[in-house]
Structures are given as C-alpha cells and as structure tokens.
Amino acid sequence: MNLTLKIWRQKDSKTKGQMVDYKVTDISEHMSFLEMMDVLNEQLINAGEEPVAFDHDCREGICGMCSMYINGEAHGPDRGVTTCQLHMRMFKDGDTITIEPFRAKAFPVIKDLVVDRSSFDRIQHAGGYISVNTSGNTQDANAIPISKHAADEAMDAATCIGCGACVATCKNSSAMLFVGAKVSQYALLPQGQVEATDRVKNMVAQMDLEGFGNCSNTGACEIECPKGISLENIARMNRELLKATFKG
C-alpha cells in the first residue's frame, strides 16, 4: 500500500517543531507500524535526510518503550496493543496517517517522536516498590497466603508497562491510571500493605509535582491502555489515599 505520513519533526527540546509530509510506497499490510517507520527512515537516510527519531526496544509489546499518537489515538487505532504490535492491515491503501509524539507538559519532547517519560520513574522512586531484605534469607513469597482474587487483581495492575498512553490520551494529561495501577499492585498484597500509607501519599504527591492534570473520569485511558488496566485501579488509589490520610 502507498501512504502519506504527516509526522511531527522537532530538532530538539528547545526548537519549535512542525508537521512534515512524507510518502511511503509498497508497504506490506503484514508489517508492523514500526517496520513501516523503518522503511521511511531507510528512505530518508538514502536521500541524505535526518531519519525520524522514535522510541522502541523489545518490539514485542511488553517493554513499554514505543509510543506515538497515531491518527488521534495513543498507539493507534487498534485495541490492547502497543505501536510495535500495531499492524499496517489496520490502514488502507492511500490513507493519510498523522503521527505525533505523546503530548503532556510532564512528557517534554526530546526529539521528533521521542518524549522524556522520566516523570514516571520519579513517581516510582517515590514509593512504587516494597522494601525487602534480599541478603539471602528472604522468605519464600509462596509461604504467605494470598487469595486467588487478590493475586489476580494485583497481577492485572502489575501488567502496566508504564508506556504513558494513559497520559497521552487523557484530555487532561492525567497520570492517574499509571499511578493507580502501581499503587494497586502493592496495596492488594500483604507484602505491600506494610508501607501502603507512605507509598500512596508520596506517589500522589510526586505525580502532582510533575505537572500531570487531574482525572475527570472520561475513561479514555482504560480504552487506549495496551494492557487493559482498569479504572478500578484509580478508585482503589483514591480509597488508599483517603485511608492513608486518616491514618496520618
């Protein structure tokens, strides 16, 4: 298939960017979206032009590195997939595809389609972990009884790969689905409950500090999340913060 691409080009974080049109030809419908981008970049390099910078790593949908806002949706029009798992069969011959970086004040553009998502790392550092003695005498995790329901819910929350699609798609650039998932995966398990009070307080405080917007429950994040993280995690985070506030 032959396509017209409208791509956001930005030299660096300080330079103003703009949309630039490109043509790609003979794209196979079996290609992934990133493979199509590789074809474009090869074309640009051969022509002596600067290739389009975009994030990618595993290309298996599990690392959370790839991003891109494709035709007005985070990770494109398919559901439950990251951009690397989006296939060109989702598009038609002759289509014009608009490709932009994930946009949020807390995700500044580094170059072209690459954004700085280290605000997520700082939120994780604020409490997205459990303090475990790993000196060799660690207790077997299976020795602690956990109900199947809690284990499943914690696992569902833990599947969040921190790609930032929730922020990119939210009309308010809110990070509450990400933080809700990270708070939930520990709050649901006995190992996580020990530090639950400080965790939720510190992670929410860091989230606010980073300049993310406020959730207004549109539910767009849940729909666009490649891992199907549920809004229930935001409700749980809200409960956890209220509980932590009363505990002091």
Place this chain on the structure above:
Amino acid sequence: MSRFFTSSIGRKYAMALSALFLMFFLLQHFAINILSVFSPNAFNEASHFMGTFWAVQYLLQPVLLFGVIYHFVMGFILEIKNRNARVVKYAKNNGAANSSWMSRNMIFSGLAILAFLVLHFIDFWIPEINTKYIQGDMSGLLADGEGYRYYEELTHKFVNPLRVGAYIVAFVFLSLHLMHGFSSAFQSSGVSSMRKEKLQKFGKAYAIIIPLGFILIALFHHFNH
C-alpha cells in the same frame, strides 16, 4: 488533612462530594416542584415549610450555596490546570474513539447550567430573599392576603415562552452533565466497580428522568396557565 484537600485526588473527592450533595438537592427540589402539577395546595405548603423552617434556611441553604459556588469555582480551576497540563495540543485527536461527548465537555454543560442558575436566581431566589429578609414578610401570603403566594409566583414565571425555552435548553444540558457526572462522582469517591455498574444504570435513569421531569413541569404550567 490540608495536604489531602490540595492534592489532585483530594480535589476529586471534594468535587464528587459537592456533586453528590447537589444531586440530592436536585431530587428534593424536583419532589416539591412536581407537587405543583398535582396539587397547588400541597406545593404551597411544602414551599412555605422549606422557605421558613430554620434548619433549611440557616443550615442547609448556606451549605447549598457553598456547594454550588465550590463546584463551579473548583470546576473552572481544574479546567485551567488540566488545559495547562498539555501545552502543545495534538494536530489530530480522536476523542470520540475512547470517551463520551458528555465526559469530554463537562465544562461546557457546566457553563450552560451556570448561565441558567443566574436566570433562576433572578427569577426566584433573589425575589424570595428580598421578600423575606429585606421586606421582612415571612408570612408567605399573597398581597391580598388570600392564601399562599408560591404557586402563583411559579405559574406566573412560565407564561413567557422564551423563559420556558431557556429552561428546556438548560435542562437538556443538565441531563448531559449528569450523564457523566453521576457515575463520575462515585468513581471519584472510590466506589468499587461492582457497585459502580449498578449505580451507572441508576445514574443514567436519574440523568434522564429528573431533567425531563423539570421540563414537563415547565411545559405543564406554560400550557395550563
């Protein structure tokens, strides 16, 4: 606790709590207004009770005023903060692919409701405060002293078709606001998804029945006068 209410989640709780209070008030307002269709006497009695009972006037009325002002002011503050959280806007954004129009446009339905409230306060609340607390007439009686004034005042307002039209438009926006707002208030309050599913059905019914009821009351008095 102060840190809680200045946090993004604390503000969500506060917006949700003020919304829940306003939705409860709306139900009570509707319950009294619908009486005017079936029994002018019952409507007059209920209005007089609400207009003169000290707990309603001096406790609930200030809470209601605070709730209304807080909900609007915080709504605007959050809208500004949220807009500032994305400096460069998307060239192409397909919001309809993942969220409802109502959920994305709460600020506009809210603005329409605010405009209506200004009209509503000029129509009813300010004259009521003037009669009772400035003129000092707490009797609730008509000028000629023959019965209560409330039903007469209500029906008189719905003679003008332009006002009835404005009320209908405002209640359509109220319905759109409630379509998202009802379930959103419970989600923000941390209600679990199991309970939320049942509440969502109830919320949709509430968002249609209550505004539609107010529209029918306005139309009834317009054509019945």
